[in-house]
Amino acid sequence: MNNALESFGRLLQIMDELREKCPWDKSQTLESLRYLTIEETYELSDAILEKDLDEIKKELGDLMLHLVFYSKIASEKNAFTIADVLNSINEKLIRRHPHIYGDVIADDAETVKNNWEKIKMTEGRKSVLSGVPNSLPAMVKAYRIQEKARGVGFDWENAGQVWDKVQEELSELEHEKVNGSPEKIEDEFGDLLFALINYARFINVNPEDALERTNKKFVKRFRYIEDKVNEAGKSMHDMTLAELDVIWNEAKKNV
Numbered sequence: 001m002n003n004a005l006e007s008f009g010r011l012l013q014i015m016d017e018l019r020e021k022c023p024w025d026k027s028q029t030l031e032s033l034r035y036l037t038i039e040e041t042y043e044l045s046d047a048i049l050e051k052d053l054d055e056i057k058k059e060l061g062d063l064m065l066h067l068v069f070y071s072k073i074a075s076e077k078n079a080f081t082i083a084d085v086l087n088s089i090n091e092k093l094i095r096r097h098p099h100i101y102g103d104v105i106a107d108d109a110e111t112v113k114n115n116w117e118k119i120k121m122t123e124g125r126k127s128v129l130s131g132v133p134n135s136l137p138a139m140v141k142a143y144r145i146q147e148k149a150r151g152v153g154f155d156w157e158n159a160g161q162v163w164d165k166v167q168e169e170l171s172e173l174e175h176e177k178v179n180g181s182p183e184k185i186e187d188e189f190g191d192l193l194f195a196l197i198n199y200a201r202f203i204n205v206n207p208e209d210a211l212e213r214t215n216k217k218f219v220k221r222f223r224y225i226e227d228k229v230n231e232a233g234k235s236m237h238d239m240t241l242a243e244l245d246v247i248w249n250e251a252k253k254n255v
Contacts, residue, residue: 011064011065011068012068012082015065015068015069015072016072019072019076025069028069028073029073030070030073030074033066033069033070033073036066037063037066040059040062040063040066041063043059043062044056044059044060044062044063045212047059049209049212049213049216067082067085068082071084071085095119096115096116096119096120097112098115098119099111099112099115113147113151114151114152114153116151117148117151117152118151118152128148128149128151128152129145129148129149131148132144132145132148137208139193139197139207139208139211140208142193142194142197143197143200143201143206143207143208146197146198146201147201150201156198156202158202159199159202159203162195162198162199162202163199165195165198165199166192166195166196166199168195169188169191169192169194169195170192172188172191172192173185173188173189173191173192175188176188217255220251220255221248221251221252221255222251224247224250224251224254224255225244225247225248225251228247228250228251229244229247
C-alpha cells in the first residue's frame, strides 16, 4: 500500500511539473485530451484481447496519466481535484455494495448487478438506460442496453427463446430483401444484429470481443495470402478466386 501511495504521489508531482513547464502539456484542455483518451482505451482493449500483460500494464499507465491530467485541469478551474474524484468513487462503491458495507444479502453476481441497477435509480436517474453513453460503438451500446434492461427484470427467460427471435428476424430480413425498400432492409438487419447480440449474452459470449477476435484472425490470414502471392511474384488481381481460396485454406491451417 505504501509503495502504491508513493508511486501515485510521484505521478501527481510529475503532472504538476509538466503542466507548469512543458509547452505541450500546458496547452492541453479537457477537449483536446478526449480523443487521445479514446485511443488509449482502445489500445488497452487490444492488449487485453492479445493477453499481453506487459502491454496491459503500460496502457493502464497511460490511462492513469489521463485521469490525473483531467483532474489537474479541473483543479485549475476550481471545479474539482483528484482527491474529489477518488472520494466520489469511494463513496459510490460503498453505497452500491450494501451487501458488503450494509445488511443486504447478495450471494451471487447476478443479484449484485440487479441491486446495483436498483440503487442507481434511487440516485436521481429517470431511466435505467440513462447510464449508457450515447457515443458508445453500436454493438457495445446494444449489449449494455440489454444488460441494463435485464437488471430490472425485462429479459428473455432462456437462450432458446432468443434463438427463436434470431430466426424470426432472419426471416423478416429475407422477406424485406425481396419486397422491401432499402430503409426496411436496413431496419430488419439492425433487428437481426440486436437479436444476435442478445443471444450472445445468453450463451456468455461478449459479441464485441468475439467480433474483434474474428477481425484479427481474418487480418492475419489475409496477410498470409498477400505474403504467399508476393513470394510467387504475382498480384492478387491476376489470380482467380479459386486460386486464392487454396491459399486461404492453407492460411487457416497455419495462422
